[in-house]
Amino acid sequence: MTDLPPRVAHDGGARLGCDEVARLRADFPVLGRCVRDGKPLIYLDSAATTQRPRSVIDAVREFDLGSYAAVHRGAHALAEEATLAFEGARTSVAAFLGAEPGELVVTTGTTGAINTAAFAIESAGVGVGDLIVVTEAEHHSNLVPWQRLASRTGAELAWIPVGEDGRLDLGVVDDLAARRPRVVAVTGASNVTGACTDLAALGGVDWGPRAIRVLDAAQMPGHGVVCFRDLGFDLAAVSAHKMYGPTGVGALLGSQSVLEQLGPAWTGGSMVEMVTMTQATFQPPPQRFEAGTQPVSQMVGWAAAVRYLTAIGMDRIAAREAELTARLLEGVGGVAGVRVLGPLDTRDRSGVVSLDVSGVHPHDVGQFLDSLGIAVRVGHHCAQPVHRALGVHASTRVSLGLYSTKAEVDAVVKALAQVRPFFGVA
Amino acid sequence: MGSAGGMEQLYQQLIMDHAKDPSHKGLGESFDGESFQVNPMCGDQVRLQVQLRGQTPGQASDAIVLNGLAWDGRGCSISQASVSMMSELVAGRSAREIARLEETFMALMRSRGEGLTDPEEEEALGDALAFEGVSRYPARIKCALLGWMALKDALAKAEVGDASPAAIPEGWE
Numbered sequence: 001m002t003d004l005p006p007r008v009a010h011d012g013g014a015r016l017g018c019d020e021v022a023r024l025r026a027d028f029p030v031l032g033r034c035v036r037d038g039k040p041l042i043y044l045d046s047a048a049t050t051q052r053p054r055s056v057i058d059a060v061r062e063f064d065l066g067s068y069a070a071v072h073r074g075a076h077a078l079a080e081e082a083t084l085a086f087e088g089a090r091t092s093v094a095a096f097l098g099a100e101p102g103e104l105v106v107t108t109g110t111t112g113a114i115n116t117a118a119f120a121i122e123s124a125g126v127g128v129g130d131l132i133v134v135t136e137a138e139h140h141s142n143l144v145p146w147q148r149l150a151s152r153t154g155a156e157l158a159w160i161p162v163g164e165d166g167r168l169d170l171g172v173v174d175d176l177a178a179r180r181p182r183v184v185a186v187t188g189a190s191n192v193t194g195a196c197t198d199l200a201a202l203g204g205v206d207w208g209p210r211a212i213r214v215l216d217a218a219q220m221p222g223h224g225v226v227c228f229r230d231l232g233f234d235l236a237a238v239s240a241h242k243m244y245g246p247t248g249v250g251a252l253l254g255s256q257s258v259l260e261q262l263g264p265a266w267t268g269g270s271m272v273e274m275v276t277m278t279q280a281t282f283q284p285p286p287q288r289f290e291a292g293t294q295p296v297s298q299m300v301g302w303a304a305a306v307r308y309l310t311a312i313g314m315d316r317i318a319a320r321e322a323e324l325t326a327r328l329l330e331g332v333g334g335v336a337g338v339r340v341l342g343p344l345d346t347r348d349r350s351g352v353v354s355l356d357v358s359g360v361h362p363h364d365v366g367q368f369l370d371s372l373g374i375a376v377r378v379g380h381h382c383a384q385p386v387h388r389a390l391g392v393h394a395s396t397r398v399s400l401g402l403y404s405t406k407a408e409v410d411a412v413v414k415a416l417a418q419v420r421p422f423f424g425v426a
Numbered sequence: 427m428g429s430a431g432g433m434e435q436l437y438q439q440l441i442m443d444h445a446k447d448p449s450h451k452g453l454g455e456s457f458d459g460e461s462f463q464v465n466p467m468c469g470d471q472v473r474l475q476v477q478l479r480g481q482t483p484g485q486a487s488d489a490i491v492l493n494g495l496a497w498d499g500r501g502c503s504i505s506q507a508s509v510s511m512m513s514e515l516v517a518g519r520s521a522r523e524i525a526r527l528e529e530t531f532m533a534l535m536r537s538r539g540e541g542l543t544d545p546e547e548e549e550a551l552g553d554a555l556a557f558e559g560v561s562r563y564p565a566r567i568k569c570a571l572l573g574w575m576a577l578k579d580a581l582a583k584a585e586v587g588d589a590s591p592a593a594i595p596e597g598w599e
Contacts, residue, residue, distance in 0.1 A: 036432065037432065361470075361501060361502035361503060362468065362502070363468060363470075363501075363502035363504070363505075363566070363569060364437075364502050364503050364504075367433070367436065367437075367563070367566070368433060371432055371433045378468065379467050379468035379469070380468060380469045384469055387469070388599055393468075393469045393470075393500060394468045394469055394470070422433070423437075423442070423503070424442065424446075
């Protein structure tokens with residue numbers, strides 16, 4: 001089962017251009033449909049979830065129709081086949097993310113991974129006097145689990161603030177590091193501002209011997225090369241559905257030495273060795289953190305997604321999205337009354353662009369865009385504190401994917417220019 | 427122009443007018459019941475206060491009358507206009523009448539663009555019928571209901587004599 005896709009399968013880094021994107025779009029049948037009285041769909045909500053190519057859907061379907069069974073139990077032929085497929089998928093996905101198979105804990109997604117991390121770290125010991133460091137830029141899934149951990153254990157929660165440009169204000173880092181935190185949990189790329197965290201700066205800080213550095217990488221691997229072993233973090237959380245794979249599956253990546261230190265989070269079947277009426281012993285990682293029946297089909301789909309991405313080349317996808325992001329930023333920059341909540345240049349920035357349209361509530365903006373077939377996210381995007389830090393309560397978020405086109409970017413810019421006039425705002 | 431028509435059907439002039447210049451907005455000094463409601467999807471919020479007349483324990487709900495209503499909040503045109511129109515509609519009515527109006531408004535929201543069938547019910551809602559278009563967009567129904575939820579909650583509190591301020595988390599703005 002080490003039939004790994006090569007990490008770079010494309011033709012030597014040639015630019016991912018419009019013609020190729022047009023061909024790739026044919027792999028995503030949903031992109032061809034119409035919505036709202038026949039308007040062609042313009043899908044600009046890939047930060048919420050990416051659409052799935054036919055190869056992912058087919059891989060899941062084929063597996064479900066021919067090989068589905070529970071894994072890691074049962075010795076029958078089907079169980080064996082399913083286990084091989086599941087473990088093969090683990091190996092493929094881990095390789096894609098720059099990790100060893102034993103460093104990939106299968107979870108229900110990023111939220112599942114971070115909650116698993118919080119409980120596993122608690123099992124290993126967190127208490128009064130411990131410090132948990134987060135940032136003001138976090139998605140609720142990398143904030144609330146740590147708030148809860150702090151409240152269960154008596155640990156203190158502190159955070160790195162967000163500056164006006166939407167980037168983390170790293171000025172406080174040295175002081176926080178000097179306090180020797182137990183946990184440092186940060187986002188790699190904000191799902192609101194699109195700002196990419198300076199991971200070399202953060203991961204490279206001497207946080208002390210007890211610190212477990214946790215990265216919310218949800219918005220990263222679908223949009224660029226991610227190599228876990230080079231990130232400088234102990235744990236990282238990802239979701240398949242933000243990288244063209246199925247929902248309901250994700251991973252907690254962890255270096256062997258750190259996973260070994262952590263206690264179980266969820267408990268139950270599959271993660272134990274010996275169980276008596278009063279006691280249990282636990283499997284080594286990653287199984288220690290994989291209680292219950294595993295999402296087998298979803299893992300098979302996820303492996304198909306990384307094959308699809310590998311064949312295109314993540315570096316090419318990243319370059320293409322950077323080009324489109326520049327076009328989008330330039331376009332919205334020219335629309336009166338529209339403010340970008342986040343960095344205005346493409347340096348260390350993803351294709352997630354959140355906007356404040358002066359005088360019009362994001363729900364109303366979204367409704368207007370929707371009437372033209374344009375799908376964007378409106379609201380607080382599960383990140384209320386960062387909105388508060390930027391002086392708004394909600395925003396309109398445009399986010400790109402590998403299938404996004406210049407015409408789509410131009411269409412949303414044009415539509416945004418019509419929003420304030422429609423709502424009678426000067 | 428189907429979808430542009432859809433937009434105009436949703437954002438009727440009446441709704442736009444109420445959103446721009448809402449009624450009963452601005453909190454008062456005292457209240458018998460207060461509610462703070464948030465739409466978890468977008469963080470939109472309304473704080474709504476009621477003053478009653480005739481609320482004594484065990485009193486029948488048609489003897490309890492909404493004497494005063496004040497609110498403050500933020501949100502989209504739909505949510506803001508809905509609280510505003512609701513405030514005008516329910517002022518001076520009995521708790522029983524308000525409960526019936528709320529049911530009628532809920533029925534309108536559940537109608538999936540079909541509207542109400544009973545002309546009497548339509549008449550009872552008055553201007554709030556303008557929200558019929560919202561029922562075609564399931565994601566927006568919560569916006570239109572935010573104020574109604576706050577009113578229901580504030581009335582329930584007032585009726586049991588709970589005049590405590592609604593609780594909100596530390597750091598919330």
